[in-house]
Amino acid sequence: MRERLSSVRYRYMLGMVVDATGSGMYVPMSLLYFHHVTGLPLTQVGVIMTTASVIGLVSNPVAGVLIDRFGARTILIGTYVLRAAAFCVYPFVHNGVAMFAVVLPVALGDTSYPPAIQSFVAEIVRGTERDKLLALQRSLRNAGLGVGGLLAGAALALDTSGFYVVVIGAALGYVAAAALLGTIRSGTAEQPPGTRVSRKGGYRMVARNRPFLGLTLLNIPTAFGYMVLSVALPVYLTRELDAPVSLVGFVYAVNTVGIAVLQVPVSRVLVRYRRTRAVALGAAVFALSFTTFAVLGSVSTGAALIAGVFAATAMFTAGELLHGAMASALVAQAAPEETRGRHLAVYQLSWAVPIALAPTVLTALLSWTPTGMWLLLAAGAAGAATGVLRLERTLPQGAVHPVPPRAEPALTTTGPSRKAA
Structure with a gap:
C-alpha cells in the first residue's frame, strides 16, 4: 500500500508541476497577449476577459453534478x-469576437x-496524507508558477513571436498534466473505483448542510484577503505610500x-492539531497583516516604511501557510x-465570486479610503476566524481532526458531530 501511495503521490505532484509551469507561462501575460495579437486596448481586453470569467461561473454547479x-x-x-484545445486556437484570434x-x-x-x-485529492488519499499532499501541492505549484514565468x-x-510560444507551451502543459493524472485510478482512499453514484437532489442536500454552508460563507472575506497581493497591494504601495515600483516585485x-x-x-x-484551529489562526x-498595512499609511517614507511592508507581507505569508492547505483539507473532508462534487462546487463559489469581483471592489475601496479598505479586510478576516471556531462543534469530527483522537476512534467517520467538544 505504501509503495502504491508513493507512486500516486509522485505522479500527482509531477502533474501539478507541469500544470503550474504551463499556467505560469501564460497567466501573467494574458492581457498583454491579446493586446498584442488583436491590437485592442488593454481596457477592452480586460472587459472581455472579465465577462468571460463571470459567465464561466455557470459551469461551477454543473461541474459538481x-x-x-x-x-x-x-x-x-x-x-x-x-x-488546451482553446489555447491551440489562440494564435488565430485577431478581433474581440474571436477572443471572447x-x-x-x-x-x-x-x-x-x-x-x-x-474531489480528486479526496478520492486518492485520506487523513493526514491528504493534508500533506495538499501542502506539497501548494509548495510545488508556487515553484512551477515561478519557473513558468521565467520561461515566458x-x-x-x-522575439515577439514568443507570445505564441507562451500559449502553445501552456497548452502542452495542460495536455501533459492530463496524461499524468489520467494514470491515477481514483477511489483508492474511500471507495473502490467504479462505485460512484449520482445522488438526486444533491444541491438540496448541500442547502440543508448548515455547517458546510457556514464554512463556505466564512471563506468569502478570507478569499477577498487573498486577492490583495495581486490587486490592491501594488497600487497601495506605489500610489498611497510612494514606494518604488521595484518593491512590488520583492514583496x-x-x-x-x-x-x-x-x-x-x-x-x-499542523497535522497534529485540529484543522479548524489552523484555519482560524491563519485568518x-x-x-x-491587514491592520499593519493600514498603519503603514501614517508612516513616513524610509527604512521604517520598507521594514513595515516586509513585516506585513511576512505576516500575510504566514497566514497563507496556516490557512491554505488546511482549509482545503477541512472542506474536502x-x-x-455521495455529493462531494456538488458540495465542493458550492464551496468554490466562495473563491470564484471574490476573484471576479475583487478588481472592482478593492480598487473602488482604495480610491475611497485606503485605510478603510485594510481595516474592512481585517475585520472580515477576524470575523471568519471567530466563525470557524464556533462551527467546530458542528462539523464532522473526521474533518476537524487530521488524526482521530486516540480515546475516541469512532469519530473517524464522516458525519455530524454528536459530541459537544
Whole structure:
C-alpha cells in the first residue's frame, strides 16, 4: 500500500508541476497577449476577459453534478483538454469576437477545475496524507508558477513571436498534466473505483448542510484577503505610500518563495492539531497583516516604511501557510462522499465570486479610503476566524481532526458531530 501511495503521490505532484509551469507561462501575460495579437486596448481586453470569467461561473454547479456522476478524474481531465484545445486556437484570434469565443471555454475550464481537483485529492488519499499532499501541492505549484514565468520572460525576450510560444507551451502543459493524472485510478482512499453514484437532489442536500454552508460563507472575506497581493497591494504601495515600483516585485517574491519553501514543513506540524484551529489562526494572522498595512499609511517614507511592508507581507505569508492547505483539507473532508462534487462546487463559489469581483471592489475601496479598505479586510478576516471556531462543534469530527483522537476512534467517520467538544 505504501509503495502504491508513493507512486500516486509522485505522479500527482509531477502533474501539478507541469500544470503550474504551463499556467505560469501564460497567466501573467494574458492581457498583454491579446493586446498584442488583436491590437485592442488593454481596457477592452480586460472587459472581455472579465465577462468571460463571470459567465464561466455557470459551469461551477454543473461541474459538481458531473463530478458526482462520472467521478472527479474524468471531469478533471476534461478541464485540461478543454483549456488546451482553446489555447491551440489562440494564435488565430485577431478581433474581440474571436477572443471572447476562445477565452470563454478557458473560463469554463478554470471554474470547473477547483472542485474537480479537490474531489480528486479526496478520492486518492485520506487523513493526514491528504493534508500533506495538499501542502506539497501548494509548495510545488508556487515553484512551477515561478519557473513558468521565467520561461515566458525568456521566450518574449527573444522575439515577439514568443507570445505564441507562451500559449502553445501552456497548452502542452495542460495536455501533459492530463496524461499524468489520467494514470491515477481514483477511489483508492474511500471507495473502490467504479462505485460512484449520482445522488438526486444533491444541491438540496448541500442547502440543508448548515455547517458546510457556514464554512463556505466564512471563506468569502478570507478569499477577498487573498486577492490583495495581486490587486490592491501594488497600487497601495506605489500610489498611497510612494514606494518604488521595484518593491512590488520583492514583496511578491517574499510571498511565493515563502510558500514554496515553508508550506510542507509547516503542514507537517499542523497535522497534529485540529484543522479548524489552523484555519482560524491563519485568518487571524491575515487580519493582523491587514491592520499593519493600514498603519503603514501614517508612516513616513524610509527604512521604517520598507521594514513595515516586509513585516506585513511576512505576516500575510504566514497566514497563507496556516490557512491554505488546511482549509482545503477541512472542506474536502467535511463534504459527504455521495455529493462531494456538488458540495465542493458550492464551496468554490466562495473563491470564484471574490476573484471576479475583487478588481472592482478593492480598487473602488482604495480610491475611497485606503485605510478603510485594510481595516474592512481585517475585520472580515477576524470575523471568519471567530466563525470557524464556533462551527467546530458542528462539523464532522473526521474533518476537524487530521488524526482521530486516540480515546475516541469512532469519530473517524464522516458525519455530524454528536459530541459537544
